[in-house]
Amino acid sequence: MPENTEKFGGLWVIIEQRHGKVVKVSLELLGEARALADTARSNVTAFLIGEDVAAIAEELIWQGADRVIIAEHTICRYYRTEVYTDIICAQAKKDKPEIILFGATCMGRDLAPRVSARLKTGCMSDCTKLAIDSGHLVATKPFFGRDLMTDIVCPVKRPQIATIRPGVIELTDPNRSRKGETLSYDIRLREDDIKVKVAGILNERSNNLPLEQAEKVVAGGMGVGSKEGFEMLKELAGLLGAELGATNLPVDEGWVSEEFKIGQTGKTIRPKLYIGCGVSGAIQHSAGMIGSEFIVAINKDPNADIFKLADYGILGDVNEVIPAIIKELRRQKGLA
Amino acid sequence: MDIIVCIKQVPDSYDISWDKSTGSLSRQSTGAILNPIDKNTLEAALTLREERGGFITAISMGPDQAEEVLREALGMGIDKAILLSDKVFAGADTLATSYALSCAIKKINRFDMVICGKESYDGVTGHVGPQLAEFLDLPQLTNSTEIAVKKNKVLVKQKIEDGYRLLEASFPVLITVGKNINQPRIPSMEDIMDAYREKMIDIWRGEDLNSNTEGFGLNGSPTKSQSVYVKKLEKGSAEILKGEPDVTAKRLVEILKEKGLL
Ligand SMILES: Cc1cc2nc3c(=O)[nH]c(=O)nc-3n(C[C@H](O)[C@H](O)[C@H](O)COP(=O)(O)OP(=O)(O)OC[C@H]3O[C@@H](n4cnc5c(N)ncnc54)[C@H](O)[C@@H]3O)c2cc1C
Ligand SMILES: Cc1cc2nc3c(=O)[nH]c(=O)nc-3n(C[C@H](O)[C@H](O)[C@H](O)COP(=O)(O)OP(=O)(O)OC[C@H]3O[C@@H](n4cnc5c(N)ncnc54)[C@H](O)[C@@H]3O)c2cc1C
Numbered sequence: 001m002p003e004n005t006e007k008f009g010g011l012w013v014i015i016e017q018r019h020g021k022v023v024k025v026s027l028e029l030l031g032e033a034r035a036l037a038d039t040a041r042s043n044v045t046a047f048l049i050g051e052d053v054a055a056i057a058e059e060l061i062w063q064g065a066d067r068v069i070i071a072e073h074t075i076c077r078y079y080r081t082e083v084y085t086d087i088i089c090a091q092a093k094k095d096k097p098e099i100i101l102f103g104a105t106c107m108g109r110d111l112a113p114r115v116s117a118r119l120k121t122g123c124m125s126d127c128t129k130l131a132i133d134s135g136h137l138v139a140t141k142p143f144f145g146r147d148l149m150t151d152i153v154c155p156v157k158r159p160q161i162a163t164i165r166p167g168v169i170e171l172t173d174p175n176r177s178r179k180g181e182t183l184s185y186d187i188r189l190r191e192d193d194i195k196v197k198v199a200g201i202l203n204e205r206s207n208n209l210p211l212e213q214a215e216k217v218v219a220g221g222m223g224v225g226s227k228e229g230f231e232m233l234k235e236l237a238g239l240l241g242a243e244l245g246a247t248n249l250p251v252d253e254g255w256v257s258e259e260f261k262i263g264q265t266g267k268t269i270r271p272k273l274y275i276g277c278g279v280s281g282a283i284q285h286s287a288g289m290i291g292s293e294f295i296v297a298i299n300k301d302p303n304a305d306i307f308k309l310a311d312y313g314i315l316g317d318v319n320e321v322i323p324a325i326i327k328e329l330r331r332q333k334g335l336a
Numbered sequence: 337m338d339i340i341v342c343i344k345q346v347p348d349s350y351d352i353s354w355d356k357s358t359g360s361l362s363r364q365s366t367g368a369i370l371n372p373i374d375k376n377t378l379e380a381a382l383t384l385r386e387e388r389g390g391f392i393t394a395i396s397m398g399p400d401q402a403e404e405v406l407r408e409a410l411g412m413g414i415d416k417a418i419l420l421s422d423k424v425f426a427g428a429d430t431l432a433t434s435y436a437l438s439c440a441i442k443k444i445n446r447f448d449m450v451i452c453g454k455e456s457y458d459g460v461t462g463h464v465g466p467q468l469a470e471f472l473d474l475p476q477l478t479n480s481t482e483i484a485v486k487k488n489k490v491l492v493k494q495k496i497e498d499g500y501r502l503l504e505a506s507f508p509v510l511i512t513v514g515k516n517i518n519q520p521r522i523p524s525m526e527d528i529m530d531a532y533r534e535k536m537i538d539i540w541r542g543e544d545l546n547s548n549t550e551g552f553g554l555n556g557s558p559t560k561s562q563s564v565y566v567k568k569l570e571k572g573s574a575e576i577l578k579g580e581p582d583v584t585a586k587r588l589v590e591i592l593k594e595k596g597l598l
């Protein structure tokens with residue numbers, strides 16, 4: 001492949017918004033892009049697509065964008081792969097950004113690879129860390145199995161595309177005095193030409209916070225033993241004002257649903273408090289919770305790896321320890 | 337309805353090695369299995385064929401040994417199996433993988449639907465479906481948990497963060513399936529034996545795909561793994577309490593209180 005990287009410049013962040021509200025990972029990425037751009041003496045573009053979204057532009061500038069490209073149209077009411085791919089790629093062929101970042105959300109994971117194939121360049125998925133080294137983006141991600149990480153690069157092709165997991169980058173504070181420019185993208189697509197229609201949206205309304213935003217998480221592993229065991233964890237979570245989480249095995253067993261999975265193939269969390277119950281602490285799980293501030297582990301095996309991560313551990317059977325904690329919390333709250 | 341299913345062979349253990357000189361990942365030839373989600377991928381195709389008739393072709397790109405997963409697919413009941421196996425395919429990243437698959441699918445030419453898994457068990461990128469859809473200029477319906485065909489339209493229920501979306505498209509189309517979409521059938525011993533004794537597997541080499549082999553394998557891969565290393569995720573200051581649950585529980589609640597975590 002011939003080296004052809006000179007003409008390219010600038011970092012783009014593809015913004016994800018729902019009903020005019022920016023999804024948190026997009027803000028995290030703007031802060032990260034800002035930091036990378038500052039070291040590489042480059043600039044940051046936020047690419048905002050949707051229906052009636054221009055009002056968000058200011059927030060994107062506060063978060064680190066030098067420029068916001070706004071593509072507004074009723075055709076963009078709902079995210080659709082074709083529409084977003086067309087808009088992003090048409091502009092990218094003109095502007096030649098060096099780097100395009102997406103959140104590794106359902107949207108980002110659907111869109112980034114499609115964009116990469118259209119632009120005939122590489123895509124690095126589900127990264128947990130980004131850096132720039134000798135002009136290249138270095139994307140770090142967990143490596144299949146064991147305690148391994150791998151650094152992936154896209155040394156020749158441009159732009160370099162990556163998806164980054166929500167919650168792995170710390171959100172920076174907005175700087176309300178930051179200035180930037182906005183420009184609008186002229187959408188010429190016609191609804192009749194779009195092959196996919198959104199025939200309905202079924203929201204699973206829950207009063208629970210998304211796991212990624214929870215301040216406290218009570219997570220259960222195989223040691224919890226059963227669906228009923230998870231009912232006990234829910235009670236504990238309720239008393240602590242925490243959300244429920246799990247390793248992948250209880251999800252595979254059908255004790256809890258996929259949404260609760262924490263780790264490499266689940267969610268990344270960074271709560272103030274994480275309590276792992278009957279969790280062994282495998283790397284694929286810890287990769288998603290190591291950012292937790294205070295880690296409590298309850299396990300009956302003194303050699304369980306999770307004790308190496310923990311700030312506080314209890315050696316014992318979850319079936320005895322958890323009821324005891326529930327009892328103590330209820331007592332303190334005057335409930336029993 | 338003619339369906340093409342893409343299936344991948346993955347290592348079931350962690351025996352993967354990393355070739356420092358090429359920056360590509362290669363797997364040990366022991367303990368390789370059918371990518372778990374691709375059982376659902378195959379099941380989705382078989383269910384559609386039962387409902388609407390048609391012909392199912394499974395394709396896998398991989399070393400000669402990947403023939404095993406195609407045999408398993410034949411045992412489950414698919415009609416035809418194609419193995420893309422050639423040195424020129426080796427060391428492929430997702431772009432080169434989906435490019436090679438797209439060349440094979442163009443060669444097959446006749447199809448209404450391509451089905452892939454949402455993601456593999458080893459690479460877990462989930463790129464191949466969307467990239468393949470782009471190379472074939474097809475609409476993509478990803479992470480589907482239900483597929484329904486109504487006249488000349490296909491409807492899927494797509495899982496997203498806070499629920500589902502119903503997406504509709506016309507044929508031809510590419511669908512990726514999520515894990516809970518179905519319960520894959522388990523082929524009988526007899527069916528598997530038949531798949532080994534009586535069925536043929538077509539093997540296609542790079543030049544059979546009748547295209548510029550530059551886009552295949554390591555050559556056609558824009559991404560490289562530049563290093564693999566151990567990351568110890570240890571905090572290591574744990575105070576581990578043993579003893580009566582009542583006592584340890586009380587102590588934990590005290591600590592949480594001190595830390596302002598209650
Ligand atoms: C490619 C890949 C991706 C993966 N992605 C993820 C992921 O995203 N998230 C994830 O979580 N995992 C993931 N895994 C799986 C991961 O490797 C582990 O298998 C899993 O995290 C282990 O779950 P666990 O700790 O619940 O179970 P186990 O490892 O079985 O541990 C159970 C623990 O409970 C303890 N225990 C048992 N009974 C009791 C009791 N009565 N009281 C107290 N303690 C008890 C045991 O001592 C043990 O430590 C992935 C694996 C692979 C290969
Ligand atoms: C730890 C790790 C990280 C990696 N990260 C990246 C990365 O960031 N970017 C990158 O470009 N490459 C990456 N790779 C390389 C990539 O995994 C391989 O290129 C692989 O051939 C295809 O990608 P996947 O396994 O992620 O497939 P996915 O895209 O996750 O697989 C989804 C579906 O595509 C189909 N499919 C995938 N491979 C085949 C095949 N060989 N034959 C038939 N059907 C198939 C199956 O239906 C499968 O269910 C990584 C590999 C590893 C081991």
